Amino acid sequence: MYAEPLAPQRSVTAPRVGHGYWRRLLPLLTVLACLTRVPSFAQPLWNPDEGYLAVQARMLAHGGELYETVVDRKPPLVPWLYQGAFALAGSDSLVSVRLLAVLAQLLTAALLAALARRRWGDSAGRTAGVLYLLISVGLNPEDAQAAGFEVFMLPCTAAALWCADRGRWVAAGTAVGCAFLAKQTGGAVLLPVLWLCGASWGGLLRLGAGAAAPVLTAAVLTDPEGFLFWTVTGSGAYASFTGSELHVLARALTNTAILTVACAGLLPPVVRARTGSADLWLWLASSAGAVVLGFHFFGHYYLQLTPPLALLATAALRTLPRARRTRAVVTSACCCTLFLTWGLLAPRPELTHAQRLADAIAHRTAPGDRILLWGIHPETYWLAHRAPATRYLTAGLLTNYSGGRDGPGVGEKHAMEGAWTTLHREMTAHPPQLIVDDSRGKPYAPDRIRPLRRLLEGYEEVAVVDGAVLHARAR
Numbered sequence: 001m002y003a004e005p006l007a008p009q010r011s012v013t014a015p016r017v018g019h020g021y022w023r024r025l026l027p028l029l030t031v032l033a034c035l036t037r038v039p040s041f042a043q044p045l046w047n048p049d050e051g052y053l054a055v056q057a058r059m060l061a062h063g064g065e066l067y068e069t070v071v072d073r074k075p076p077l078v079p080w081l082y083q084g085a086f087a088l089a090g091s092d093s094l095v096s097v098r099l100l101a102v103l104a105q106l107l108t109a110a111l112l113a114a115l116a117r118r119r120w121g122d123s124a125g126r127t128a129g130v131l132y133l134l135i136s137v138g139l140n141p142e143d144a145q146a147a148g149f150e151v152f153m154l155p156c157t158a159a160a161l162w163c164a165d166r167g168r169w170v171a172a173g174t175a176v177g178c179a180f181l182a183k184q185t186g187g188a189v190l191l192p193v194l195w196l197c198g199a200s201w202g203g204l205l206r207l208g209a210g211a212a213a214p215v216l217t218a219a220v221l222t223d224p225e226g227f228l229f230w231t232v233t234g235s236g237a238y239a240s241f242t243g244s245e246l247h248v249l250a251r252a253l254t255n256t257a258i259l260t261v262a263c264a265g266l267l268p269p270v271v272r273a274r275t276g277s278a279d280l281w282l283w284l285a286s287s288a289g290a291v292v293l294g295f296h297f298f299g300h301y302y303l304q305l306t307p308p309l310a311l312l313a314t315a316a317l318r319t320l321p322r323a324r325r326t327r328a329v330v331t332s333a334c335c336c337t338l339f340l341t342w343g344l345l346a347p348r349p350e351l352t353h354a355q356r357l358a359d360a361i362a363h364r365t366a367p368g369d370r371i372l373l374w375g376i377h378p379e380t381y382w383l384a385h386r387a388p389a390t391r392y393l394t395a396g397l398l399t400n401y402s403g404g405r406d407g408p409g410v411g412e413k414h415a416m417e418g419a420w421t422t423l424h425r426e427m428t429a430h431p432p433q434l435i436v437d438d439s440r441g442k443p444y445a446p447d448r449i450r451p452l453r454r455l456l457e458g459y460e461e462v463a464v465v466d467g468a469v470l471h472a473r474a475r
Contacts, residue, residue: 028126045354370432
């Protein structure tokens, strides 16, 4: 089978025929983007990331300051998107950000289609856009359908390649910077962009200036020191493999298998043909490295693989007979249907628990009361319409618990630097009306966290909801 050499090369514009190409393709991609995101509207929330972002957006709307009184280990772009969507449509529903997610997927598909069309012609453009949308839902629905960081990162990564392919280095750098501002691992797209730039010093300088501009602007608009700490230097303990080896390995294998099923029609021709230019393989490799980085292997991390996979599959399929190309696309469509059905029918037990707990919290507190939720499901704050009593929205920031980590890697000594001192100050200044222990036997339960036990000394147990214990201030 013919395989193109993996050597530095610039894209060659393929001949294009026909008129009204985008007038015909964009409606198709729009319909497909909407169809593949239908399950996202079937649930009020899909995962804790959505809950975290929703609570952050409410805090920002009420005067909170990012990286000071509103904190997370993520860059600011997606919290700002949530805040803007809530300002326009209200914060009681995530429909507004779900619509933005549809637009993000459509934009990613269109950029990939434009990239493939420039390289391989009109038919390849259509194939790339369609294939991307078909495989973009090929994960657990709570990962694929959530309006999370990766969904808003992907248009930026696709834009970076699109601009680099045309030698627009300032714009390519800006897109890389925006990808980083959506999620740190979005910066991995810099590697294929650098490959396309080659040894052009002028291009490298423009690329660097473009990448630095949005990042430095975000740092200035927030708090430069806090921005650096929360997005880069403060997550050393989080990005660790110790304490959860077997659990993480099982998750990695499971999510890899799920995405493999979603790409069942595409992987065989990609592996056999090995076509596609070096920058696309480098994009896939750097994206795979981004999935590994942090050693958590959550399903939504794998979304970063889908754009380069769609382009590599397009390159491989164009060398095959028409019947085999059709078979591959039909297989992808059938797999997409399977995942959409899963998304519409899958039960959400953790959401049900959070809703019951939120109802109990709302019943026992007034709208203006602050509460402390000791758990890893910040969506309960949002569902209960109650403000958090602290900037730390999950127990993970105070114990380093995340993704099933257990053993010596969890405890107050592994918290974010200065977190317990800050929490004590917040609790002293404004004691929460209710402390909710939602640990349910996890390694961060109060009997293992001494500072939390001290906090609970002034509270008394008033209710138990699905294993979560509600503690009210002693009268």
